[in-house]
Amino acid sequence: MAAIRTLLFILLFYGLTIPWVMAALIGAALGDGPMHNVIFGWVRFHRWCARWILGIRVRIEGAIPEGQYLFAAKHQAMFETLDFLNLLDTPAPVLKKELTAIPGWGWLATRYGGIAVDRAGGAAAMRAMLKRTRAVLADGRSVVIFPEGTRVLPGETPPLQAGFAGLYKMFGLPVVPIAIESGHVWPRKGWIKYPGVVTYRFFDPIPTGLPRAEIEARVHAEINSLESGRE
Structure with missing residues (x-):
């Protein structure tokens, strides 16, 4: 079925x-x-x-804050990459550069405000990403980033990519960590989707100005809070 x-x-x-x-x-x-x-x-x-x-339903835990933030989310499925536009106020997602090459859709993703990341592009690509981020923030929009860098299987908790702490420090935005449980209904491997509940757990905003080690530790712990049993 x-x-x-x-x-x-x-x-x-x-x-x-x-x-x-x-x-x-x-x-x-x-x-x-x-x-x-x-x-x-x-x-x-x-x-x-x-x-x-x-047969996939959505459950939200915690309060979705109003205002401009850096939303740092767990990433298990394609589902949340689209569904964030249902939850947040015109968020600008950080996405892989390869997605912007999809005919038509890729151009729209960029025009909408998507911030492309080219991990192999070197310093020039990083400067372009930061310039793009600055322009999006100037419009008063929030940014959504998957700080672990890519989709992971349920239970996996890889370290955060270096770019997350750089964005936090450079742009001075409070961070809202989001734990997400979606991989059990929308598996990374295989094409079949299953009925069930996708859970978003929103945490309180983390203020600006924390040392890199502290912000990374807090975000990593909170976005992975659904990985080792519900608290």
């Missing part, structure tokens, strides 16, 4: 994503507002398909 549901999800969501991307491209020609409206409609459609086709 899970395989049948997943096939139906693929056909419906990805099939309709093509015209949705085309609509967003047309909206972009009219301005950021129309483009954002189409993109937000698309991620709401993604949540709807996940709920009513795959």
Whole structure:
């Protein structure tokens, strides 16, 4: 049954994503507002398909703060990369540069405010990323980063990438850690999705100005708080 549901999800969501991307491209020609409206409609459609086709529900623990933050999240599935746009106020995600090469979608991700990371690009790529981040923050938007760097399997707790502490120090934003439990319903390996609950656990904002070792230790502990049993 899970395989049948997943096939139906693929056909419906990805099939309709093509015209949705085309609509967003047309909206972009009219301005950021129309483009954002189409993109937000698309991620709401993604949540709807996940709920009513795959049987995936969402549970939120803690309070989602209002204001401008650096949201530092666990990353187990593609689900949360899209669903953050349902939860937060026009967040700008830090994403892999490879994603911006997807025809149409990649251009929209950049135009929306996505901050591409090219880990092999050296100093020039880092300067471009920081310039992009600065421009996004100047618009009053928050940034979402996966500080462990990539999707991981449930139970895995790799160390944080060096870039997280650099962003925290350079831009002086308080950090909101988010623990996420999604890999059990949306596995990193394999194509079948399973019914269940995706949990987001939002922690209180961590203030600016902490030493690197302290901010990394706190964020690492809190985003992994769902990995070793519920507290």
